Amino acid sequence: MSSLSSRLSGQMVLAPLTRGGNLPFRRLCAEFGAEVTLGEMIFARQLLKGDVIERARLRRASNEQVFGVQIATNDVEEGVGAAKLAAAAGADWVDLNCGCPIHEATRRGLGSAMLRQPVRLERLVRGIAAGSPLPVSVKVRLASEGGDVNVREVVGRLRAAGAAAVTIHGRTAEARYSKAADWRLIAECVEDNAEAGGGMPLLGNGDLLTQYEAHGRMAQSGVDGVMVGRGALIKPWIFKEFRDRRAWEPSAAERVAVYRQLACFMKEHFGDDAKGRRKAWYFLPWHFDFLSRYRPLPEEEFGERAAAAPLMQTREETCSKPFSEPSRSLPIGASHADEAAPRAGGHGAARAAPRARRPERAREGGGGALGGEQRCGRGGGAHAAGRGRGARRAGAGRGGGRGARAGRGDRAVQHPIRRRAGERRAQRQEAPPRASAARRAHRGGDRRAARRARGKARADRSAAAP
Numbered sequence: 001m002s003s004l005s006s007r008l009s010g011q012m013v014l015a016p017l018t019r020g021g022n023l024p025f026r027r028l029c030a031e032f033g034a035e036v037t038l039g040e041m042i043f044a045r046q047l048l049k050g051d052v053i054e055r056a057r058l059r060r061a062s063n064e065q066v067f068g069v070q071i072a073t074n075d076v077e078e079g080v081g082a083a084k085l086a087a088a089a090g091a092d093w094v095d096l097n098c099g100c101p102i103h104e105a106t107r108r109g110l111g112s113a114m115l116r117q118p119v120r121l122e123r124l125v126r127g128i129a130a131g132s133p134l135p136v137s138v139k140v141r142l143a144s145e146g147g148d149v150n151v152r153e154v155v156g157r158l159r160a161a162g163a164a165a166v167t168i169h170g171r172t173a174e175a176r177y178s179k180a181a182d183w184r185l186i187a188e189c190v191e192d193n194a195e196a197g198g199g200m201p202l203l204g205n206g207d208l209l210t211q212y213e214a215h216g217r218m219a220q221s222g223v224d225g226v227m228v229g230r231g232a233l234i235k236p237w238i239f240k241e242f243r244d245r246r247a248w249e250p251s252a253a254e255r256v257a258v259y260r261q262l263a264c265f266m267k268e269h270f271g272d273d274a275k276g277r278r279k280a281w282y283f284l285p286w287h288f289d290f291l292s293r294y295r296p297l298p299e300e301e302f303g304e305r306a307a308a309a310p311l312m313q314t315r316e317e318t319c320s321k322p323f324s325e326p327s328r329s330l331p332i333g334a335s336h337a338d339e340a341a342p343r344a345g346g347h348g349a350a351r352a353a354p355r356a357r358r359p360e361r362a363r364e365g366g367g368g369a370l371g372g373e374q375r376c377g378r379g380g381g382a383h384a385a386g387r388g389r390g391a392r393r394a395g396a397g398r399g400g401g402r403g404a405r406a407g408r409g410d411r412a413v414q415h416p417i418r419r420r421a422g423e424r425r426a427q428r429q430e431a432p433p434r435a436s437a438a439r440r441a442h443r444g445g446d447r448r449a450a451r452r453a454r455g456k457a458r459a460d461r462s463a464a465a466p
Ligand SMILES: Cc1cc2nc3c(=O)[nH]c(=O)nc-3n(C[C@H](O)[C@H](O)[C@H](O)COP(=O)(O)O)c2cc1C
Pocket: 015, 016, 017, 018, 019, 020, 040, 041, 070, 097, 098, 099, 100, 139, 169, 205, 206, 207, 208, 227, 228, 229, 230, 231, 312, 363, 364, 365, 366, 367, 368, 369, 370, 373, 376
């Protein structure tokens, strides 16, 4: 426990990111100086049932120095069992997800739903911590969906339960990503923790996009370390910036080299055969969507603004594309089986598993995943999935993914008659004008224009002739 404490101290930790935190991406972050990384969330129950995809997520990249496995469970036995498997796989610690706001998790009493019953949560963590061979940390939000803000009580109870560390994502489950993270409340938790004797490290999380914001928040709130999610997806070199305390503004060529590096890591990890390429292509466009949101934000220009409101939240002014807006261009065809076997670590295709059969697959993150903390991952097209603001903007229905009902604008769910009528209308609009330009000019009485149009049509015909 103490060793985890010293390893987290002063660090910028890579957040657990469903789909995004695949092994090649974590490897890239580690290349850029991330010393502490967390893998994608694993459902403990599935893991214990021998699910190959969940097992694959236990794997760490060779350059990950301190690697944590995040689990979702509300059962002591499951938690202990999962922790033992994580230990056997070589993880350094286990993190319990108590922040995931998506319906698929909360309706099973997982993720942020556990914040509703702090006493029960305390019992759970005490039980897991007692039986786990690894230190157990917990990641929380400020409140469960619809619940009162109770993070101070929760952190106190987690401390009493023997949690090795707590990460506070400074938003309520309800807020998803719509509001700025409340670092003031995080600071209050730090004070409480110090009053209770300290010793249990607290990590602050939310809206860190630049090294100066990260250092600033850390200093103001007094947290032991910070955790970064979207900031790392947008610029994996944020860890280097944090360590060097200065921005790295890569040239276009340098950025391309970073993207290439990620592609190479994917190729190495998934393999260079057709199956491997399919997997890589499942992840890469998703990552590129984030990576393309990078804009240089020099401190001299943006420092003041960042102090007033996080740059991640004022993104419209600093970036043409909102960081939280999910992309609709994700490949959705990958299958659950695709994702399984040879590779490990990533989520990806598994997320495309039919939700009806594997509802628990839906995770937080992404889309909203990106825009909200919907489960980005496993539901294909999960980006646009979920219930967050971004997802609604993108026209996706609740739950998202392939099986989800699409929004009103999506033709796939229109009544067939209406859809065909729409298609005919579109065809009419796209169809070339029935009368030639020459005939129209002739009808309009413009002989010169008609002659010109005839000449042009002749020239076009002869140009098109084989
Ligand atoms: C794509 C994506 C996937 C996420 N997946 C998880 C997850 O599996 N477990 C978890 O605890 N949090 C998850 N989160 C939440 C992040 O870990 C983090 O708490 C949140 O993004 C706030 O940090 P940020 O403002 O630095 O992005 C996810 C977030 C995103 C954007």
